[in-house]
Amino acid sequence: MTRSRVEAVCLLLLAVSMAVTGWVSLGYGLWRDGLPGAGLYPAVIAFLCAACAGVEAVRTQKGYNSEAEAPAGADDEAPEWSVHGIVWSKLAIYAVSFVVLVLTFDFLGFFVSSGTATLIILLFAERVGIAKAAFVTAALLFASYAIFEILLGVHFPAPAIAQFWNP
Amino acid sequence: MLESLSGLWLGLSTILTTTNIGLCFIGAVLGMIIGVLPGLGPAATMSLLLPITFRLDLVGALILMSGVYYGAMYGGSITSILVRIPGEAASVVTCIDGYAMAKKGRAGAALGLSAIGSFIAGILATFGIAMVGPSVAELARQFGPPEYTSLVLAGLLLSTWISQMTPMRSLIMICIGLLLATVGLDPIWGSDRFTLGVPELFDGISMPVLAMGLFGLAEILLVAERLRAPNPLVASDLSLRKLFPNRAEWREGGPAIARGSVVGFFLGILPGSGAVLAAFASYVLEKRLSSTPERFGHGAPAGVAGPEAANNSATQSSFIPLLCLGIPSNVVMAIMMGALLIQGVTPGPRLMTEHPDLFWGVIASMLIGNVILIVLNLPLISVFVRMLKVPFAYLAPTIFMFCVVGAYSIRYNLFDVLFLVLAGFSGYGLKKLRLDPAPLVLAFVLGDILEKSMRQSLILGLGSPAIFIQRPYSAALLAVAALLLAIQLFGPLLAVWKKRRKNS
Amino acid sequence: MLGSVFARLAVLVLSATAFGISDVRAEFPERPVQIILPYDAGANVDLVTRGILNVLSKELGQPAVVVNQPGASTVLGAVAVKNARPDGYTIGMLVVTTLAVVPNTRSVPFTSADFDYICQVYEAPSAVIVAKDSPFKSFADMVAFARENPAKFLYGSPGPGSFNHISFAALLGMQNLKGTHAPLSGNPAVYQAMGRGELVANLDSAATVRNYDNVKALMVLSKERIKFLPDVPSSGELNINFESPVWGGFLAPKGLPTAVKAKLESACKAAVTSDEYARAMERFSTIPKYRTGSDFSAYVEAERARYRKITDELGLSPK
Structure with a gap:
């Protein structure tokens, strides 16, 4: 599949999801007591967006090389647009660490879960030595505790798991 | 004129005590720290300081708190430039060209432009408040929902200019931004929209969290996908002379600072999110006025200097409605009002005559505070730039952790952390689809105001849209919007026509 | 930064010395x-x-x-x-x-x-609040206006379903009035709109009159007058059985x-x-x-x- 086709498919998906959003907005009511209802504005925007994304999908598929090419002067950004040279495993580990943090933040509390996420990145994505990784993680956790909890008074929530052993 | 100078003199003589200058220093430094940290804004810190102000005299309390507010504007740009994470909501725009400059090895120049821009804007705004404060306060009084609607419409028409994308792609991003802004409780009927029953979403999506994800986290992923992360600073010279903006950068940045200060001053007076709007407005203005608009988004100095000047200027001019009218224009000003009320002072038009030492003291303290901040900031530039030499392997988890804490600390909300990560993945996807998130964020900011004020206006106009053209400011702004629309629609047509005539 | 830390330390030390650490432990x-x-x-x-x-x-x-x-x-x-x-x-x-x-x-x-x-x-107690330069001298003036101009009678609130909205709607309902509700974004916006003359009235805690410079109270919603608004009649003395x-x-x-x-x-x-x-x-x-x-x-x-x-x-x- 060529790059322009991938883009066109994504834009098409966007168009469909926007159309669905517009459909949902219709349910919020378009007009009420002589005034615009809760759904009018989002419905208008969503359908407009769906139309634009649909048109753009067709245009991208047709004329990727001529018109929609990255503007001049963008060569410094070229690597970001190309698929070549992406290390998928590394990217995936980063993504996993983000997801791990989100899933465990409530249950394990900020310190354990963000420490785990940091360790995942350092050990598996960046291949840092265990000792170094542990040191950096500890330093980071201490720094965020010192800055946020002590200095700025941000209260981190107690981890949900804590209530099991200390009622 | 003479009056305001003697007022400033009175203010200066009131605050030139060790205690007050010390408080100004503490406030400014604390502001800079929270400015650097993503997420956490001046409001959270000022509410922490509120109990301390009970024990201070009123002038000192206000000096301390206002220092936090404008100090945050100095700090906010630093992370925007270095790692593309907006430290403050008002520094989102700086992520665009500031980070692009840093990637070219001009991080020091960008930091210098933003610090000096903030300083000049701060000084200009202070004199602005002193000279015309009370008279422009009337502008704030007249600015209601209809005026806001017209202003935002004009802004929305400008927002396609913020990006290098084709107008169609900009329009798609603008629509998504506007839609994201509708998440939450309906402003008129209170029914919920797109919240999926999550109470944390009733107040809508948090703008700093959205920006942190779309810009910052997405950038981490974009760098992380490469085997060896490129270090943008490897080539750059860290000598102090090279670190500062060069002559060409000054030539572009200087006028931008002047214009940004003025734009920021007026938008800051308006109630609401003045500083964010001011930064965006200045960016679009600079791009429009520039002879090389194609360089915006790729490290144009004016795209850093203008917005940074504008947000500092707006921060300071947002004191005008509180000090001159007794109306707090945002959460930060509401806290200041609380500090005044605690000590038995009702802010309002009489404040200037009944408590001149207080009124002028706060204004004069801004002069001192800005001087303190610039003296602190310039030497720190080389320190901050050196921080970029930290390998990406360590930088990435650091940025990530601070983003997570930052997102959480804004509303003490676990949901915001989830949304941060979602926005990060979306930002990465958008970049891969060659869609620029900048118009989305701008439209999100504007959309929040647009729908609310449009529907509120209709109620205030008793159901008739005539209210938008009956009120002078609103009508004038609508005319501007119509002009912008005409330029956008007919500009390309005119160009085509000219070309054809030339050819024939 | 230092200020905040010092204050916390000060609070800790003060409370510790004042009450003796050992016996509260x-x-x-x-x-x-x-x-x-x-x-x-x-x-x-x-x-x-x-x-x-x-x-x-x-x-x-x-x-x-x-x-x-x-x-x-x-x-x-x-x-x-x-x-x-x-x-x-x-x-x-x-x-x-x-x-x-x-x-x-x-x-x-x-x-x-x-x-x-x-x-x-x-x-x-809460109070019925109007702009300082409003032509209404009393609650009765306001009711009379609302009865004649039901469509023009706009009352504000900081948001739909808020305390202010519900309470004022109830008070109007008791007088067989309806009016039009204008939900604005927060209290400062309400008092700004009131200053411009866009809103006729609203209901808020009586303390508001002291916090904002440009408003006055027509009636305090309590049985008797309150100490800090001695000139404002109470709903009790006007025989309006409504307290909020x-x-x-x-x-x-x-x-x-x-x-x-x-x-x-x-x-x-x-x-x-x-x-x-x-x-x-x-x-x-x-x-x-x-x-x-x-x-x-x-x-x-x-x-x-x-x-x-x-x-x-x-x-x-x-x-």
Whole structure:
């Protein structure tokens, strides 16, 4: 599949999801007591967006090389647009660490879960030595505790798991 | 004129005590720290300081708190430039060209432009408040929902200019931004929209969290996908002379600072999110006025200097409605009002005559505070730039952790952390689809105001849209919007026509 | 930065020296008590809460600190209290909006069974407020105008379904008036619009008249006149049987240990009935009001039922 086709498919998906959003907005009511209802504005925007994304999908598929090419002067950004040279495993580990943090933040509390996420990145994505990784993680956790909890008074929530052993 | 100078003199003589200058220093430094940290804004810190102000005299309390507010504007740009994470909501725009400059090895120049821009804007705004404060306060009084609607419409028409994308792609991003802004409780009927029953979403999506994800986290992923992360600073010279903006950068940045200060001053007076709007407005203005608009988004100095000047200027001019009218224009000003009320002072038009030492003291303290901040900031530039030499392997988890804490600390909300990560993945996807998130964020900011004020206006106009053209400011702004629309629609047509005539 | 740290240290040292560290150690509280407040700093409720902190800290022997957690018309703050550990170290200052109004206008993720009521802290009358340069001299003037110009009678509120909205709609309903509700974005926007003459009136806590320079009160909604607005007639003397006070009190997550609850209750009672607190409230034009936990709980139920009736009549209750 060529790059322009991938883009066109994504834009098409966007168009469909926007159309669905517009459909949902219709349910919020378009007009009420002589005034615009809760759904009018989002419905208008969503359908407009769906139309634009649909048109753009067709245009991208047709004329990727001529018109929609990255503007001049963008060569410094070229690597970001190309698929070549992406290390998928590394990217995936980063993504996993983000997801791990989100899933465990409530249950394990900020310190354990963000420490785990940091360790995942350092050990598996960046291949840092265990000792170094542990040191950096500890330093980071201490720094965020010192800055946020002590200095700025941000209260981190107690981890949900804590209530099991200390009622 | 003479009056305001003697007022400033009175203010200066009131605050030139060790205690007050010390408080100004503490406030400014604390502001800079929270400015650097993503997420956490001046409001959270000022509410922490509120109990301390009970024990201070009123002038000192206000000096301390206002220092936090404008100090945050100095700090906010630093992370925007270095790692593309907006430290403050008002520094989102700086992520665009500031980070692009840093990637070219001009991080020091960008930091210098933003610090000096903030300083000049701060000084200009202070004199602005002193000279015309009370008279422009009337502008704030007249600015209601209809005026806001017209202003935002004009802004929305400008927002396609913020990006290098084709107008169609900009329009798609603008629509998504506007839609994201509708998440939450309906402003008129209170029914919920797109919240999926999550109470944390009733107040809508948090703008700093959205920006942190779309810009910052997405950038981490974009760098992380490469085997060896490129270090943008490897080539750059860290000598102090090279670190500062060069002559060409000054030539572009200087006028931008002047214009940004003025734009920021007026938008800051308006109630609401003045500083964010001011930064965006200045960016679009600079791009429009520039002879090389194609360089915006790729490290144009004016795209850093203008917005940074504008947000500092707006921060300071947002004191005008509180000090001159007794109306707090945002959460930060509401806290200041609380500090005044605690000590038995009702802010309002009489404040200037009944408590001149207080009124002028706060204004004069801004002069001192800005001087303190610039003296602190310039030497720190080389320190901050050196921080970029930290390998990406360590930088990435650091940025990530601070983003997570930052997102959480804004509303003490676990949901915001989830949304941060979602926005990060979306930002990465958008970049891969060659869609620029900048118009989305701008439209999100504007959309929040647009729908609310449009529907509120209709109620205030008793159901008739005539209210938008009956009120002078609103009508004038609508005319501007119509002009912008005409330029956008007919500009390309005119160009085509000219070309054809030339050819024939 | 230093200021904040110093202040915390100062509070710690002061409270430690004043009460002797050793003998308080064993019992509750051993560390500072957090008070979750569902409003931004600087809001009137925030000022009132801070007004009681000093006294409460002394009574508890440990500092009490405010944690501002606004959002979703105070619902998020209530949820935070509900989800906190019931050890007494996290309590909430919840108010009329949270406990009596919002549960009737939309579905909320908490019920009164989720809380242990500690005590009521304040109760202050609300007032009918108009612009200072408004032509109305009395409540009767306003009613007459509203009767003749029902479409033009715009009343403001900081948002749909808010305390101000529901209460004013109820008051108008009692006079067989309807008017048009204009929900704006927060209180400052309401008073700004009022200053421009866009809004005719609104209902808010009587203290507002002191906080904003450009408004006056037409009628205080209480049986008798209040001390800080001596010239404003009360609804009682105008034979209008309508009171809509703003109130608030301390609540804890359900399941407090008995000893902890007793300690919090006694500390709260001493603080609310103290002279220092009364003096502080005078500055914010609010009136201390003490009710025991169970009385407060009964009062909240009564208020909730009263608002339920209003929202049912107005058709604002959730489907």
